Amino acid sequence: MTFNDLTKNFTQVALNKKQKVQMMMVMALGLIALPAMAATTGAEFQQMAEMVIGWIEGWLGVMLAITCFSIGIAVGVTKQTLMPAIVGIGFALACVMGPSIIQAMFTAII
Structure with missing residues (x-):
């Protein structure tokens, strides 16, 4: 097994369209929540x-x-x-x- 075979298998993770959309929504919600928390804290x-x-x-x-x-x-x-x-x-x-x-x-x- 060569390095190319390993990277090929690793990068070809099969996700259907619904799973990709769900993953992007979770990431977007996480990024939205961070600035809201940062604005209310950090009095330094x-x-x-x-x-x-x-x-x-x-x-x-x-x-x-x-x-x-x-x-x-x-x-x-x-x-x-x-x-x-x-x-x-x-x-x-x-x-x-x-x-x-x-x-x-x-x-x-x-």
Whole structure:
């Protein structure tokens, strides 16, 4: 018996369609349950998360957004396109709205 015969037998496990669907459903339910548990526990990181959120929603976020927009305008002028400026606006919106959206996702009641 060769190595190829062993791997061939191992990888050809016969599962019917119903068993495959059931296995995928169990795996999906397990993956859904993990983030829900992680959002309610782990107070060790709460201070760090609040600090980073404060930075992004505060003057650091404003400075980064203005910098990205300014660089986008400069690149847009040199390339004669508006896309870099639009990316800067998108970054500014992500700084303003991103933390609240992420917090809402983790604290949602399922």
